[in-house]
Amino acid sequence: MRGGGIVVVGDALLDVDVVGTATRLSPDGPVPVLDVSSRTTRAGGAGLVAAMLALDGTAVRLVTALSDDAGADDLRRALGAVPVVAGDLRAGTPTKTRVRAEGGHAIARVDDHCGAAPAPLVTDEMVDAVLSADAVVVADYGRGLTGVQRLREALRQVAERGTPVVWDPHPKGSPPVVGCTVVTPNQGEASALHGSVVGDVASAGAVAGDLRDRWQVGAVAVTLGARGAVLATAGSAGVPAHVPAPSVDSADPCGAGDRLASALAVALHGGSSLDEALATAVRSAAWFLGAGGVAVLDLEALRSGTGAGSEPAPPAPVALPGVDALAVARRVRAEGGTVVATGGCFDLLHAGHARTLAGARALGDCLIVCLNSDESVTRLKGPERPIMSQGDRVDLLLALECVDAVVVFDEDTPHAVLDRVRPDLWVKGGDYSADTLPEASLVAGWGGRTVTVPFHPGRSTTRLASALERVG
Structure with a gap:
């Protein structure tokens, strides 16, 4: 059954931002003392991708695995009205706490439950949600969900029937399923996945082509931050396409890859060609960061359900979300x-x-x-x-x-x-x-x-x- 809107599949994380002023050192050692002024909790990983789509007004469902701990309760609250179809994570909720001084300067990051864990359990409801998708974003954060065979089989079936599948990979994650529309590693991920250094546009193009052949997918787009992205497709005859990015000022790149993957799926779902969709997604990620990145997401609207409907909306061609x-x-x-x-x-x-x-x-x-x-x-x-x-x-x-x-x-x-x-x-x-x-x-x-x-x-x-x- 189709008509499921855009389905986000992947590892949901809990992101916590602690911001304050640091004007003195601790008497116990040469470390800054942070006077906390704000503490914000939001969905991360695949949860952030789903949240972005919901705030765009896109019909979206999140297919993930969740724990039964306090972190999972916080994560569900952070997702608000986003429909969630979840199996058992079989581990604690992975939580990343970023400690920043006011102005954006990073002081530290504290990770909880982010180590090795058993494979999550995949339910029939999760598989059904994937099979009903009109488009799929796979947000792999290396937590094991995308390696579960029955979920991979469902994703392979979706890709095989021609449904757009955008796969955002992770060096510790599972390889994309054969037939994905496009895989979107960033510069560092492409280097790790390929085993060579991606240093410029030319090397990014060569690596993108090699990875596309290795994974047997439709295309690979290596994102290069301020330099845009490089796209290798089956029809490019070994000549990759470079998509430049608008020039924007941004101190924090957090969320750029998630913004790009979500915008790419929306554009493909709306009927854009791959090169047009990637150009749209690159602009979207750049302007997202230039506007303030994850700091400007309207979390209260998400929690109250505004713009986070579960009913699929008819796709419309969107040039810039x-x-x-x-x-x-x-x-x-x-x-x-x-x-x-x-x-x-x-x-x-x-x-x-x-x-x-x-x-x-x-x-x-x-x-x-x-x-x-x-x-x-x-x-x-x-x-x-x-x-x-x-x-x-x-x-x-x-x-x-x-x-x-x-x-x-x-x-x-x-x-x-x-x-x-x-x-x-x-x-x-x-x-x-x-x-x-x-x-x-x-x-x-x-x-x-x-x-x-x-x-x-x-x-x-x-x-x-x-x-x-x-x-x-």
């Missing part, structure tokens, strides 16, 4: 800044668009563009539009220095996505009147304002398209 735009907005608000948003089709980006976007960005501290999806543009503009796909339109918008994030919406109006982003300012070109824009009353409902920026006559997508048609 909305969580990144939401994370940008949350970060700017936390810093006391002004969130600005604008929207439109932006089909054939022209000088009028660029000036409007730059003018909008000048009004605040970030600019989020709400972009009509391809289907939405067709309904609004006719069967010949859009001229450029939403993926290309996203790329062009993000290439502009004034654009901080893009979120794609599939409705005819931006009302639903605006209600999620809740900008302080909603900006449109001056060919509109602020008091007649249909979004004005919605934005006013949360205390926001609608403004216009100068209109530049003579620049329009229709006029530009007609001129291009005349010159062939």
Whole structure:
């Protein structure tokens, strides 16, 4: 039976962040004394992947193994309304406590129950959940779940029928099942799994190709942090593809691999090709970190069930998951800044668009563009539009220095996505009147304002398209 949405399979961990100030050394020894200011508990490992998808509004279930100790109770609370199908872990809940000074500087990490453990027990319900998936993310953290044969057989069947399977491996974990859509080791994992050093794009491409052949999977994408990712596929004729990453500032890379794997699964589930999906996922991971990473996840929304529904939603092509735009907005608000948003089709980006976007960005501290999806543009503009796909339109918008994030919406109006982003300012070109824009009353409902920026006559997508048609 299909219709199970995206299923995350793997080892769920408990992550604890302890943050405080360290201004003195202990009299008992030369170690810093931390005055704790906050303690945060959240799901880690496969649990973090599921949480990210739930906060995106994606229908998701977590297939994992849990203990019966206090750590498991904390983990279930951290997962909130995320549906969990779990077997017996047969060990204590693996817990990673990160101790940081305010400002992000790491002091120490304390691990509990993270050593060797017996293989978890896999239930019939877990197997059924995997077999019902419309897409699968395997988050292997080396705890043994992905090595259980009956679970591997279910994953192999899912991959064999053509369902997207994204496998995020671990050096101490099990090899991906034959036929996976794509395996996503990071630079260090690829080095350990291959047995050679991955130092640059060229070596990453060679290793990705070797691992793809060894595992007999569709593709291997080696992620390289700020340098993006390198993709080796069966059809690449030995020439891997490099996917660059946007330049962002980030002190803590925690969660980047989980963000990439979840975004990759969403894009593949929505019908994107593998190279398009990877480009989307790389951007998503970069913007996730640039917006603050795991620190900006709305844990209270997860615990209350907001955005964590168990009913599958129909897949829609998503060029950049909305969580990144939401994370940008949350970060700017936390810093006391002004969130600005604008929207439109932006089909054939022209000088009028660029000036409007730059003018909008000048009004605040970030600019989020709400972009009509391809289907939405067709309904609004006719069967010949859009001229450029939403993926290309996203790329062009993000290439502009004034654009901080893009979120794609599939409705005819931006009302639903605006209600999620809740900008302080909603900006449109001056060919509109602020008091007649249909979004004005919605934005006013949360205390926001609608403004216009100068209109530049003579620049329009229709006029530009007609001129291009005349010159062939």
